Amino acid sequence: MFKLGFATTYPPTHCGIAEYSRMLLMAMKSIMPSIEAYVFADKLGGDERFDEFARIMVYPSFTHQERSYRGLLDKLAEIGGVDVLHIQHEYGIFGLHNGLIHAVEEAVRERLAKKIVITMHTVDHSNSPRKAAIEFQSHLNVFDAVIVHSVLQEFELQHQDIHPLRIYRIPHGTMLNPYLWMPRFKLMEELDLKSEQLRGFIVVVPGFLRKDKGFDILVKAVKPLLKERGFTLIVAGETRDPVLRRELEEMIRNGPNTIFIERYLANEEILKLVALADAVVLPYRDRPKSYSVSGILHLSMGGLKPIIGTRTPRLIELYQHAPRLTVPPKSPRELTKKIKWLSENYDLAIAYMGSLYSYAVRTQWL
Secondary structure, eight states, X not given: OOEEEEEEOOTTSOOHHHHHHHHXXXXXXXXXXXXXXXXXXXXXXXXXXXXXXXXXXXEEEEOTTOSOOHHHXXXXXXXXXXXXXXXXXXXXXXXXSSHHHHHHHHHHHTTOEEEEEEEESEEEOTTOSOHHHHHHHTTGGGSSEEEESSHHHHHHHHHTTOOGGGEEEOOOOBOOOTTTTSOHHHHHHHTTOOGGGOOSEEEEEESOBOGGGTHHHHHHHHHHHHTSTTEEEEXXXXXXXXXXXXXXXXXXXXXXXXXXXXXXXXXXXXXHHHHHOSEEEEOOOOOTTEEEOOHHHHHHHTTTXXXXXXXXXXXXXHHHHOGGGEEOTTOHHHHHHHHHHHHHSHHHHHHHTHHHHHHHHHTBOO
16 A cells, blocks of 8 residues: 655645645545545644545644654654655745754654655745755755746756756646536625625635735726726735735725625635636735745636736746736736726637636646
8 A cells, every 4th residue: 555645734724735735635546546645734733633525634743834843753653654755845834944854864764754755835046035945945855856836946946956857847736617617696605795796897816815915016906997887806815914904995995896805715715706707816926036836826727717917936827828918016007907908808818818728727636
């Protein structure tokens, strides 16, 4: 029996990596049901449990940004080790230090894993101000494989002397939206929205509400649109920034066509919002000198709706497959113009998005 271990955040922890890990594990189990899979999860997710839907045992094993990861090693020893340990790495989870590297070296010495793989969800540029991240990345050759999601990440790690044979670029998975068949009135019921709230062209902006997601740019971009009766804007997600929350609340007060759903949304709810929308807008501004890929982009791609986004590393796949629906970052006026153009040329935009929709099908979770 092949034994696979995932070290990752996991639902119900509010985290994109947690949702990603669950979808990846379910996809792997669908093609190889005989895999014996274990999740060594963050302790924020609750007690030891069996995930009935994914049919995976979940062991709380570490706290965010801890340094020893002794609990992870102890759980590995408790189950007799694994054939492959796959770490879903993000600096916000595993910290800006080498504690994870030391744990991996210890796991090899204790023969707790035959192979150890890491997915780097964020790769810092060699000139990054986060010197501890560059130090961590300099040790990535200790892993048997390093998985990244974009060409920018792949070549950046090569430039930092990670052996090319260890680097594997595997696109982020895409879920083809299972709610596209659902009538709009039913989607509104599921999302607790009223029909009188929605009119005209519906634009959805989903995901965690943070400044690096460009919501301050969005606030400026939509002001001219909200004066028109032909638009409804739905902003949906959890915000931890009180200043941004106040700006969004002011936008809602001044624009009757705006709906603010302020809470964490599971993937299923985001998929329903995308199915309800006419278009999705992702006005990102990236963190300086770091490369990652947007999970929200892939959830949106599976909805087969037009997507407008900024030309940032996180949205490189959108720029590669539909460059004319991208705008420069930090450019609210250009974003306003692009949304208006899309509403007036919708059929043309749908046809133009064909390359991106094909990419969504090619990268779908199995």
